[in-house]
Amino acid sequence: MAGVVRGLGWIAAVIGGVRMQINLIDEFTEELKSGKKLVVLPISRFDIKEEFTVSKYRFFPGGAVDIISLRPIHSDVITQGLSLREVATTATGVTIDTFQTNTLVAFMADIDWEEFLSADHNYDLKLITKLSRDVERVMDIIKFHCCRADLIDTLPGRVGAWRDSNGFSTALIYTLEDHESYIIAGAVETHCVIKGVGLDEVCDFDENHRKFIESRSEVSSIARLALSMNSEFLESANPTSKFVKAMTILEFLAYPDRYEKFDEVKKQISIHKARSIQEYETLKERFYELTGKRDPVTKEYIGYRTRIVHMGHYLEDVLDNNETKIKKLMLELQGYIATVINHMIENHEMTWQEFLEFRKQRRVALGLQQGV
Numbered sequence: 534m535a536g537v538v539r540g541l542g543w544i545a546a547v548i549g550g551v552r553m554q555i556n557l558i559d560e561f562t563e564e565l566k567s568g569k570k571l572v573v574l575p576i577s578r579f580d581i582k583e584e585f586t587v588s589k590y591r592f593f594p595g596g597a598v599d600i601i602s603l604r605p606i607h608s609d610v611i612t613q614g615l616s617l618r619e620v621a622t623t624a625t626g627v628t629i630d631t632f633q634t635n636t637l638v639a640f641m642a643d644i645d646w647e648e649f650l651s652a653d654h655n656y657d658l659k660l661i662t663k664l665s666r667d668v669e670r671v672m673d674i675i676k677f678h679c680c681r682a683d684l685i686d687t688l689p690g691r692v693g694a695w696r697d698s699n700g701f702s703t704a705l706i707y708t709l710e711d712h713e714s715y716i717i718a719g720a721v722e723t724h725c726v727i728k729g730v731g732l733d734e735v736c737d738f739d740e741n742h743r744k745f746i747e748s749r750s751e752v753s754s755i756a757r758l759a760l761s762m763n764s765e766f767l768e769s770a771n772p773t774s775k776f777v778k779a780m781t782i783l784e785f786l787a788y789p790d791r792y793e794k795f796d797e798v799k800k801q802i803s804i805h806k807a808r809s810i811q812e813y814e815t816l817k818e819r820f821y822e823l824t825g826k827r828d829p830v831t832k833e834y835i836g837y838r839t840r841i842v843h844m845g846h847y848l849e850d851v852l853d854n855n856e857t858k859i860k861k862l863m864l865e866l867q868g869y870i871a872t873v874i875n876h877m878i879e880n881h882e883m884t885w886q887e888f889l890e891f892r893k894q895r896r897v898a899l900g901l902q903q904g905v
Contacts, residue, residue, distance in 0.1 A: 556599050557602070561639070561641060570644040571640075572641070572664050572706055574639075576637070581734070588747060589641065593637045593638075596633060596634060603705065604713045605713075606713055606715055606716070627718040629716070631703060632716075640668070646710070670746065670757060673763065673764045676767055682863035682866065683860035701718055704718075741878065741881075745878050751883070752882070752887075756874055758785070760874065762785065766779050773847045775863060776848045783873075786801075787801035788801070795820065795825070799820035801892065802820070804895045804901070810899050822837070823838060824839065
Protein backbone atom coordinates (compact mmCIF):
# COMPACT_ATOMS: atom_id res chain seq x y z
CA MET A 534 0.00 0.00 0.00
CA ALA A 535 1.51 3.31 -1.04
CA GLY A 536 1.88 6.30 1.24
CA VAL A 537 -0.42 8.20 -1.06
CA VAL A 538 -3.05 6.10 -2.82
CA ARG A 539 -4.55 7.79 -5.85
CA GLY A 540 -8.01 6.81 -7.04
CA LEU A 541 -8.85 6.06 -10.63
CA GLY A 542 -10.47 9.46 -10.66
CA TRP A 543 -13.99 10.16 -9.56
CA ILE A 544 -14.52 11.94 -12.84
CA ALA A 545 -14.53 8.54 -14.55
CA ALA A 546 -17.54 7.41 -12.56
CA VAL A 547 -20.21 8.41 -15.04
CA ILE A 548 -23.41 6.50 -15.73
CA GLY A 549 -25.70 7.57 -18.54
CA GLY A 550 -23.88 10.89 -18.83
CA VAL A 551 -24.48 11.73 -15.15
CA ARG A 552 -21.44 12.12 -12.92
CA MET A 553 -21.70 9.83 -9.89
CA GLN A 554 -20.62 11.22 -6.54
CA ILE A 555 -18.87 9.30 -3.78
CA ASN A 556 -20.99 8.10 -0.86
CA LEU A 557 -18.80 8.38 2.22
CA ILE A 558 -21.11 6.20 4.30
CA ASP A 559 -20.36 3.32 1.95
CA GLU A 560 -16.67 4.15 1.97
CA PHE A 561 -16.37 4.16 5.79
CA THR A 562 -19.10 1.66 6.73
CA GLU A 563 -17.05 -0.66 8.94
CA GLU A 564 -15.47 2.13 10.97
CA LEU A 565 -18.83 3.87 11.35
CA LYS A 566 -20.31 0.65 12.70
CA SER A 567 -17.58 0.57 15.34
CA GLY A 568 -18.92 3.83 16.78
CA LYS A 569 -16.44 6.28 15.29
CA LYS A 570 -17.65 9.49 13.69
CA LEU A 571 -17.00 10.63 10.14
CA VAL A 572 -15.31 14.03 9.90
CA VAL A 573 -15.36 16.10 6.72
CA LEU A 574 -13.34 19.32 6.44
CA PRO A 575 -12.94 21.71 3.50
CA ILE A 576 -9.51 22.98 2.47
CA SER A 577 -9.19 26.31 0.71
CA ARG A 578 -6.66 27.08 -2.04
CA PHE A 579 -6.21 23.35 -2.71
CA ASP A 580 -7.64 22.60 -6.16
CA ILE A 581 -6.92 18.89 -6.64
CA LYS A 582 -8.16 17.02 -9.70
CA GLU A 583 -8.46 13.48 -8.32
CA GLU A 584 -8.94 11.64 -5.05
CA PHE A 585 -5.90 10.54 -3.05
CA THR A 586 -5.22 9.00 0.34
CA VAL A 587 -2.46 9.65 2.88
CA SER A 588 -2.60 7.30 5.86
CA LYS A 589 -6.17 7.51 7.23
CA TYR A 590 -6.96 10.78 5.47
CA ARG A 591 -8.83 10.76 2.14
CA PHE A 592 -8.82 13.87 -0.01
CA PHE A 593 -11.52 14.60 -2.60
CA PRO A 594 -11.90 17.25 -5.34
CA GLY A 595 -14.67 19.77 -4.96
CA GLY A 596 -18.01 18.26 -5.97
CA ALA A 597 -16.78 14.66 -5.76
CA VAL A 598 -18.58 13.78 -2.51
CA ASP A 599 -22.32 13.26 -2.11
CA ILE A 600 -22.83 15.54 0.89
CA ILE A 601 -26.64 15.25 0.84
CA SER A 602 -26.36 11.51 1.56
CA LEU A 603 -24.87 12.48 4.94
CA ARG A 604 -28.15 14.25 5.79
CA PRO A 605 -26.51 17.43 7.08
CA ILE A 606 -28.43 19.46 9.64
CA HIS A 607 -27.42 23.08 9.51
CA SER A 608 -28.92 26.11 11.18
CA ASP A 609 -29.53 27.81 7.83
CA VAL A 610 -32.46 25.46 7.30
CA ILE A 611 -33.94 26.11 10.75
CA THR A 612 -36.39 28.98 10.76
CA GLN A 613 -36.77 29.55 14.49
CA GLY A 614 -35.49 28.57 17.91
CA LEU A 615 -31.78 28.82 17.09
CA SER A 616 -29.40 28.33 20.01
CA LEU A 617 -26.44 30.65 20.50
CA ARG A 618 -24.25 27.82 19.19
CA GLU A 619 -26.25 27.65 15.96
CA VAL A 620 -26.32 31.43 15.61
CA ALA A 621 -22.52 31.54 15.92
CA THR A 622 -22.15 28.92 13.19
CA THR A 623 -24.63 30.66 10.88
CA ALA A 624 -22.80 33.98 11.30
CA THR A 625 -19.71 32.52 9.61
CA GLY A 626 -21.56 32.17 6.32
CA VAL A 627 -20.94 28.42 6.04
CA THR A 628 -23.64 26.46 4.22
CA ILE A 629 -24.18 22.93 2.95
CA ASP A 630 -22.94 24.21 -0.41
CA THR A 631 -19.55 24.91 1.23
CA PHE A 632 -18.98 21.15 1.39
CA GLN A 633 -20.22 20.59 -2.16
CA THR A 634 -17.87 23.03 -3.89
CA ASN A 635 -14.57 22.92 -1.99
CA THR A 636 -11.81 20.31 -1.85
CA LEU A 637 -12.54 18.01 1.11
CA VAL A 638 -10.67 15.71 3.46
CA ALA A 639 -12.56 12.91 5.21
CA PHE A 640 -11.44 10.67 8.06
CA MET A 641 -12.71 8.87 11.14
CA ALA A 642 -12.40 10.20 14.69
CA ASP A 643 -13.42 9.25 18.22
CA ILE A 644 -15.96 11.85 19.37
CA ASP A 645 -18.19 11.58 22.42
CA TRP A 646 -21.58 12.10 20.77
CA GLU A 647 -23.49 12.89 23.94
CA GLU A 648 -20.92 15.53 24.80
CA PHE A 649 -21.05 16.88 21.25
CA LEU A 650 -24.85 17.24 21.24
CA SER A 651 -24.91 19.09 24.56
CA ALA A 652 -21.85 21.28 23.91
CA ASP A 653 -21.58 25.01 23.20
CA HIS A 654 -19.77 27.15 20.64
CA ASN A 655 -16.50 27.15 22.60
CA TYR A 656 -16.50 23.35 22.40
CA ASP A 657 -16.98 23.63 18.63
CA LEU A 658 -13.96 25.90 18.30
CA LYS A 659 -11.76 23.48 20.27
CA LEU A 660 -13.02 20.51 18.25
CA ILE A 661 -12.43 22.22 14.90
CA THR A 662 -8.95 23.19 16.05
CA LYS A 663 -8.11 19.63 17.09
CA LEU A 664 -9.51 17.99 13.95
CA SER A 665 -7.88 20.45 11.56
CA ARG A 666 -4.55 20.22 13.38
CA ASP A 667 -4.53 16.45 12.83
CA VAL A 668 -4.87 16.97 9.07
CA GLU A 669 -2.37 19.84 9.04
CA ARG A 670 0.34 17.27 9.85
CA VAL A 671 -0.35 15.71 6.46
CA MET A 672 -0.59 19.12 4.81
CA ASP A 673 2.79 20.00 6.34
CA ILE A 674 4.31 17.13 4.33
CA ILE A 675 2.46 18.21 1.18
CA LYS A 676 3.72 21.78 1.60
CA PHE A 677 7.23 20.47 2.32
CA HIS A 678 7.37 18.53 -0.95
CA CYS A 679 5.22 20.65 -3.26
CA CYS A 680 5.71 24.31 -2.30
CA ARG A 681 8.58 26.71 -2.92
CA ALA A 682 9.96 29.19 -0.43
CA ASP A 683 10.15 31.88 -3.11
CA LEU A 684 6.55 31.52 -4.28
CA ILE A 685 3.90 31.98 -1.60
CA ASP A 686 1.23 32.10 -4.32
CA THR A 687 1.05 28.28 -4.52
CA LEU A 688 0.53 27.59 -0.81
CA PRO A 689 -2.72 25.80 0.08
CA GLY A 690 -5.05 27.33 2.63
CA ARG A 691 -5.83 26.13 6.13
CA VAL A 692 -7.66 22.89 6.77
CA GLY A 693 -11.23 23.78 7.73
CA ALA A 694 -11.24 27.01 5.75
CA TRP A 695 -13.17 27.37 2.51
CA ARG A 696 -13.15 29.67 -0.47
CA ASP A 697 -13.98 33.22 0.71
CA SER A 698 -14.40 32.03 4.31
CA ASN A 699 -12.99 35.31 5.65
CA GLY A 700 -10.90 33.58 8.30
CA PHE A 701 -13.58 31.17 9.54
CA SER A 702 -13.24 27.38 9.74
CA THR A 703 -15.82 24.61 9.67
CA ALA A 704 -16.33 20.87 10.10
CA LEU A 705 -19.09 18.40 9.28
CA ILE A 706 -19.53 15.51 11.73
CA TYR A 707 -21.58 12.44 10.77
CA THR A 708 -22.86 9.68 13.07
CA LEU A 709 -24.26 6.42 11.75
CA GLU A 710 -26.50 5.91 14.81
CA ASP A 711 -28.64 8.95 13.99
CA HIS A 712 -27.86 8.89 10.27
CA GLU A 713 -27.34 12.64 10.43
CA SER A 714 -24.45 15.07 10.26
CA TYR A 715 -23.97 18.43 11.91
CA ILE A 716 -22.08 21.45 10.62
CA ILE A 717 -20.13 23.55 13.13
CA ALA A 718 -18.05 26.65 12.39
CA GLY A 719 -16.22 29.54 13.98
CA ALA A 720 -13.08 31.64 14.05
CA VAL A 721 -10.07 29.50 14.99
CA GLU A 722 -7.33 30.88 12.70
CA THR A 723 -5.49 34.16 13.19
CA HIS A 724 -4.06 34.52 9.68
CA CYS A 725 -4.25 33.03 6.21
CA VAL A 726 -2.50 33.28 2.84
CA ILE A 727 -4.49 35.21 0.24
CA LYS A 728 -1.93 35.88 -2.50
CA GLY A 729 -2.18 33.69 -5.60
CA VAL A 730 -4.53 30.80 -6.28
CA GLY A 731 -2.99 28.10 -4.09
CA LEU A 732 -1.85 24.55 -4.81
CA ASP A 733 -3.36 22.62 -7.73
CA GLU A 734 -1.29 19.44 -7.73
CA VAL A 735 0.16 17.01 -5.21
CA CYS A 736 3.56 15.34 -5.37
CA ASP A 737 3.81 11.58 -5.09
CA PHE A 738 4.96 10.01 -1.82
CA ASP A 739 6.20 6.53 -1.03
CA GLU A 740 5.39 3.93 1.60
CA ASN A 741 7.94 5.43 3.95
CA HIS A 742 5.86 8.60 4.26
CA ARG A 743 2.82 6.65 5.45
CA LYS A 744 4.94 4.90 8.06
CA PHE A 745 6.44 8.24 9.07
CA ILE A 746 3.01 9.81 9.65
CA GLU A 747 1.97 6.91 11.87
CA SER A 748 5.31 6.58 13.69
CA ARG A 749 5.75 7.67 17.30
CA SER A 750 9.55 7.42 17.48
CA GLU A 751 11.80 10.20 18.75
CA VAL A 752 13.09 11.17 15.33
CA SER A 753 9.62 11.17 13.72
CA SER A 754 8.30 13.42 16.51
CA ILE A 755 11.17 15.86 15.97
CA ALA A 756 10.64 15.79 12.20
CA ARG A 757 6.89 16.44 12.53
CA LEU A 758 7.52 19.54 14.63
CA ALA A 759 10.16 20.66 12.14
CA LEU A 760 7.63 20.21 9.30
CA SER A 761 5.15 22.39 11.18
CA MET A 762 7.84 25.04 11.64
CA ASN A 763 8.66 24.70 7.94
CA SER A 764 5.04 25.48 7.04
CA GLU A 765 5.26 28.67 9.11
CA PHE A 766 8.47 29.52 7.28
CA LEU A 767 6.79 29.03 3.89
CA GLU A 768 3.75 31.08 4.92
CA SER A 769 5.75 34.09 6.12
CA ALA A 770 5.18 36.94 3.70
CA ASN A 771 7.92 39.16 5.15
CA PRO A 772 11.43 38.18 3.91
CA THR A 773 13.08 39.20 7.18
CA SER A 774 10.68 37.13 9.26
CA LYS A 775 11.11 34.27 6.82
CA PHE A 776 14.89 34.37 7.20
CA VAL A 777 14.70 34.37 11.01
CA LYS A 778 12.25 31.44 10.98
CA ALA A 779 14.55 29.46 8.68
CA MET A 780 17.53 29.96 10.96
CA THR A 781 15.42 28.91 13.94
CA ILE A 782 14.44 25.69 12.14
CA LEU A 783 18.09 24.92 11.41
CA GLU A 784 18.95 25.43 15.08
CA PHE A 785 16.15 23.06 16.07
CA LEU A 786 17.15 20.43 13.53
CA ALA A 787 20.74 20.52 14.73
CA TYR A 788 19.97 20.44 18.46
CA PRO A 789 16.28 19.77 19.20
CA ASP A 790 16.99 19.16 22.89
CA ARG A 791 19.08 22.23 23.72
CA TYR A 792 20.44 25.57 22.55
CA GLU A 793 23.85 25.77 20.91
CA LYS A 794 25.69 28.63 19.20
CA PHE A 795 25.44 28.65 15.42
CA ASP A 796 29.14 27.76 15.19
CA GLU A 797 28.04 24.31 16.38
CA VAL A 798 24.74 24.31 14.50
CA LYS A 799 26.41 24.82 11.12
CA LYS A 800 28.60 21.76 11.67
CA GLN A 801 25.57 19.53 12.22
CA ILE A 802 23.64 20.93 9.26
CA SER A 803 26.62 20.83 6.90
CA ILE A 804 27.25 17.10 7.36
CA HIS A 805 23.76 16.41 5.99
CA LYS A 806 24.34 18.51 2.88
CA ALA A 807 28.02 18.01 2.10
CA ARG A 808 29.21 15.28 -0.28
CA SER A 809 32.92 15.95 0.26
CA ILE A 810 35.15 17.54 2.86
CA GLN A 811 35.70 20.47 0.50
CA GLU A 812 31.95 21.03 0.21
CA TYR A 813 31.67 20.73 3.99
CA GLU A 814 34.18 23.56 4.47
CA THR A 815 32.43 25.67 1.83
CA LEU A 816 29.10 25.23 3.61
CA LYS A 817 30.61 26.23 6.96
CA GLU A 818 31.94 29.40 5.39
CA ARG A 819 28.55 30.10 3.82
CA PHE A 820 26.84 29.72 7.19
CA TYR A 821 29.40 32.16 8.61
CA GLU A 822 28.27 34.67 5.99
CA LEU A 823 24.63 34.04 6.88
CA THR A 824 25.22 34.58 10.58
CA GLY A 825 28.05 36.50 12.30
CA LYS A 826 30.76 37.27 9.74
CA ARG A 827 32.89 40.40 10.20
CA ASP A 828 34.50 42.45 7.47
CA PRO A 829 38.21 41.49 7.55
CA VAL A 830 39.29 45.12 7.15
CA THR A 831 36.73 47.25 9.01
CA LYS A 832 35.77 44.53 11.52
CA GLU A 833 32.14 45.56 11.06
CA TYR A 834 29.52 42.84 11.21
CA ILE A 835 28.35 41.88 7.73
CA GLY A 836 26.75 38.53 8.62
CA TYR A 837 23.04 38.50 7.74
CA ARG A 838 21.68 37.23 11.02
CA THR A 839 23.74 39.51 13.23
CA ARG A 840 22.70 42.54 11.20
CA ILE A 841 19.04 41.53 11.38
CA VAL A 842 18.68 40.25 14.95
CA HIS A 843 21.20 42.44 16.76
CA MET A 844 21.44 45.57 14.62
CA GLY A 845 17.79 45.97 13.57
CA HIS A 846 18.32 45.75 9.81
CA TYR A 847 15.85 44.23 7.37
CA LEU A 848 16.87 41.44 5.00
CA GLU A 849 15.88 43.72 2.13
CA ASP A 850 18.51 46.20 3.33
CA VAL A 851 21.14 43.48 3.71
CA LEU A 852 20.55 42.33 0.12
CA ASP A 853 20.10 45.84 -1.33
CA ASN A 854 16.39 45.30 -2.02
CA ASN A 855 17.35 42.84 -4.76
CA GLU A 856 14.30 40.61 -5.17
CA THR A 857 16.23 38.01 -7.16
CA LYS A 858 18.83 37.69 -4.40
CA ILE A 859 16.11 37.41 -1.76
CA LYS A 860 14.29 34.64 -3.63
CA LYS A 861 17.55 32.80 -4.27
CA LEU A 862 18.39 32.96 -0.56
CA MET A 863 14.98 31.59 0.42
CA LEU A 864 15.43 28.62 -1.90
CA GLU A 865 18.93 28.07 -0.50
CA LEU A 866 17.63 28.02 3.09
CA GLN A 867 14.76 25.74 2.06
CA GLY A 868 17.34 23.36 0.60
CA TYR A 869 19.28 23.13 3.87
CA ILE A 870 16.08 22.51 5.84
CA ALA A 871 14.78 19.94 3.35
CA THR A 872 17.97 17.89 3.35
CA VAL A 873 17.92 17.37 7.12
CA ILE A 874 14.18 16.69 7.31
CA ASN A 875 14.41 14.19 4.44
CA HIS A 876 17.15 12.34 6.32
CA MET A 877 14.88 12.27 9.37
CA ILE A 878 11.93 10.95 7.37
CA GLU A 879 14.12 8.28 5.80
CA ASN A 880 15.31 7.23 9.28
CA HIS A 881 12.13 8.02 11.20
CA GLU A 882 12.15 4.84 13.29
CA MET A 883 15.45 5.78 14.94
CA THR A 884 15.87 7.03 18.48
CA TRP A 885 17.65 10.37 18.75
CA GLN A 886 20.83 8.61 19.87
CA GLU A 887 20.68 6.39 16.80
CA PHE A 888 20.26 9.46 14.60
CA LEU A 889 23.32 11.03 16.24
CA GLU A 890 25.18 7.85 15.28
CA PHE A 891 23.88 8.34 11.71
CA ARG A 892 25.42 11.82 11.75
CA LYS A 893 28.65 10.41 13.13
CA GLN A 894 28.87 7.96 10.25
CA ARG A 895 28.41 10.81 7.78
CA ARG A 896 31.29 12.65 9.45
CA VAL A 897 33.40 9.52 9.17
CA ALA A 898 32.50 9.18 5.47
CA LEU A 899 33.56 12.80 4.90
CA GLY A 900 36.89 12.20 6.67
CA LEU A 901 36.01 14.56 9.52
CA GLN A 902 36.19 11.87 12.18
CA GLN A 903 37.85 8.53 12.66
CA GLY A 904 35.58 5.50 12.70
CA VAL A 905 35.48 3.20 15.71
